[in-house]
Amino acid sequence: MSDSERVRTIIETQTGYQWTDHEEEANLVGILACSVRQKAIDKVYSRITRWNKWKSRRNLITFISGCILPADMEKFLKLFDIVFRMSELEKLPEMIRHYGVVTPASLFGDLKRMPSNDSIDDFWRITPHYSSDFEAFVPIQNGCDKFCTFCAVPYTRGREVSRPSAEIIQEAQQLVEQGYKSITLLGQNVNSYGLDKKGEELSFPQLLEAIGKMGEDSEREFWVYFTSPHPRDMTDEVVEMVARYRCLARQFHLPVQSGDDMVLIHMNRKHTVDKYRQIIHAVRRIIPEATIFTDIITGFSGETEEQHTNTRLMMEEFKYNMAYIAQYSPRPGAASSRWADDIAPDIKRRRYHELSNDLRKHALVHNTDMVGKSYRVLVTGHDRKPGYLSALTEGKIVCRFAATEVALIGKFTDIVITSATDFSVEGERVAVAELTTGN
Amino acid sequence: MTQPTTKIPLATQAITVQETRNLTPTAYVLRFDRHQREFLAGQHVILGIKDENNAREYSVYSGENDEYFEVLIKEVLEGDVSRRLKKLKPGTQLQMDGPLGFFTLRPNEINTARYMFIASGTGIAPFRSYVRSYPQLDYTLLHGVRYSNEAYERDQYHRDRYILCTTADTNGDFNGRVTDYLRQTTIDTATQYYLCGNVKMIHEAFEILAQKGVATENMHAEVYF
Numbered sequence: 001m002s003d004s005e006r007v008r009t010i011i012e013t014q015t016g017y018q019w020t021d022h023e024e025e026a027n028l029v030g031i032l033a034c035s036v037r038q039k040a041i042d043k044v045y046s047r048i049t050r051w052n053k054w055k056s057r058r059n060l061i062t063f064i065s066g067c068i069l070p071a072d073m074e075k076f077l078k079l080f081d082i083v084f085r086m087s088e089l090e091k092l093p094e095m096i097r098h099y100g101v102v103t104p105a106s107l108f109g110d111l112k113r114m115p116s117n118d119s120i121d122d123f124w125r126i127t128p129h130y131s132s133d134f135e136a137f138v139p140i141q142n143g144c145d146k147f148c149t150f151c152a153v154p155y156t157r158g159r160e161v162s163r164p165s166a167e168i169i170q171e172a173q174q175l176v177e178q179g180y181k182s183i184t185l186l187g188q189n190v191n192s193y194g195l196d197k198k199g200e201e202l203s204f205p206q207l208l209e210a211i212g213k214m215g216e217d218s219e220r221e222f223w224v225y226f227t228s229p230h231p232r233d234m235t236d237e238v239v240e241m242v243a244r245y246r247c248l249a250r251q252f253h254l255p256v257q258s259g260d261d262m263v264l265i266h267m268n269r270k271h272t273v274d275k276y277r278q279i280i281h282a283v284r285r286i287i288p289e290a291t292i293f294t295d296i297i298t299g300f301s302g303e304t305e306e307q308h309t310n311t312r313l314m315m316e317e318f319k320y321n322m323a324y325i326a327q328y329s330p331r332p333g334a335a336s337s338r339w340a341d342d343i344a345p346d347i348k349r350r351r352y353h354e355l356s357n358d359l360r361k362h363a364l365v366h367n368t369d370m371v372g373k374s375y376r377v378l379v380t381g382h383d384r385k386p387g388y389l390s391a392l393t394e395g396k397i398v399c400r401f402a403a404t405e406v407a408l409i410g411k412f413t414d415i416v417i418t419s420a421t422d423f424s425v426e427g428e429r430v431a432v433a434e435l436t437t438g439n
Numbered sequence: 440m441t442q443p444t445t446k447i448p449l450a451t452q453a454i455t456v457q458e459t460r461n462l463t464p465t466a467y468v469l470r471f472d473r474h475q476r477e478f479l480a481g482q483h484v485i486l487g488i489k490d491e492n493n494a495r496e497y498s499v500y501s502g503e504n505d506e507y508f509e510v511l512i513k514e515v516l517e518g519d520v521s522r523r524l525k526k527l528k529p530g531t532q533l534q535m536d537g538p539l540g541f542f543t544l545r546p547n548e549i550n551t552a553r554y555m556f557i558a559s560g561t562g563i564a565p566f567r568s569y570v571r572s573y574p575q576l577d578y579t580l581l582h583g584v585r586y587s588n589e590a591y592e593r594d595q596y597h598r599d600r601y602i603l604c605t606t607a608d609t610n611g612d613f614n615g616r617v618t619d620y621l622r623q624t625t626i627d628t629a630t631q632y633y634l635c636g637n638v639k640m641i642h643e644a645f646e647i648l649a650q651k652g653v654a655t656e657n658m659h660a661e662v663y664f
Contacts, residue, residue, distance in 0.1 A: 155494075158536075159539065262646075265641055265645065274656070339664075
């Protein structure tokens, strides 16, 4: 989201192109790719094949950027008109203007090298056109040093580089002054923030503290989230900062990936289940009301039934509010792609359903416990149920309530929860939302 | 797990090969410029042929105080990078990313802890870097290979601290896998265990040590892929 907002800003302000929601009528189309899953890259090939067919019928320039492996990058150079690294975004208008005059082949040699973040500072300095007027994403870090074996990001985005804290705090402050209610600090491993500039830059807890103080000084109501932290660098200090400052939302997304130490070694996660357990205990001890989300990969190469059972036992122990569960698929470029994808699809599906059912059971207990209680929520839009609006609690539990006033969208209001399902709750509004700016 | 004392921000950079030192018909040490670049023993680098896509991770084999970087590489038939790196002449430029990684010793333990380093094959590389960097270490190095000629530069280690486990000949200190050795030996639960090598060995060793009462926080693993 943060990347696309910056790309849109550059295009709209420096090229004269205007945004359209209709792909069929566009003269400039592009993709910000994600290499985390092979499916996403497969979709890129499908989309560019279609666009290249359209070219015979109308004037169309295509571009691609984002998280791309060098091998895919070489193929994309043949398929797309413009290929660039996100750190080179400032050059995009020039590339578009020069389209048809020179090819981006001048970048070819550079693109084939291992990724570097030499120009990422330029990217961060671009003031984005935010796609929402109440929630925004602020990049605080680029790249990854962790080398999880299932992931290709270290090979596509390069090493961890922390954005200057002064820029982050300034962007967050401007968003708050503009009335934004939800700000998410983004990075591959947000809690490794500052470790690449030790002694010269704030640590992640210090960054949270600075944003927390800014929030207190502003006297405005807003929630700041961060995603996603890596368990290896997670400390009690981070949790304590969230507890100390009211604008730091009491919601933690803590990817665990597996509940088995052997699988975690195989994934090169650099943490054990016990280390992760200590983090969960710290969250529960310091902020009992916090919600906890996670990411899990099931059916990883060589995962035994016993190891899968250990993940289920972990879910039983930690009782997540939400888990993003993915069936393992090898990503070319990631270390695990060299190993056999030896868990049969039907077994992966069965394990996925078992974990999903475990999650549903625990989430329902959490959500049922909310019934009868009052919650502050941020109204995010129209709900699929006619006559209802959709909202999120501070803990990111989806909530809907009967209302049709569009003016409520992007505002806080109070809801008493009346019923619960596994992944959402329903409630009634108990107070008129504060509609003046700043709340 | 280990905590880094420092991390050095480094982008991809060109480095120059100084020499290649063959240890066996398939294993060799590649030495290249250090340019006063800082690193911590146990970290790895990513090496690739200049202007090409292929790159692989290799643990640093040299010590923190050496004036050069070295990596220990085993040539594998299906490994494009390892075969091509072996053929490089001195003066050839490579591209390198790093050093990076977290398989480092905890600084507050270096002078007081007792260590057991458990390696299979070229997994000995980070341990050689530890031993060269911290001569005062109280360690035992358990090295598992097939043949005794794969005891890469064993003269670098104190004779009483290096135990060679061989499976294909009987010229080592122990005939069998490192995991067989661990099963048969008394395990000190207060020792810090560092494991590096193939994932199968690490899984098996991890289970044996856990069964013998070693806490997971005293086991540290770096898997070679």
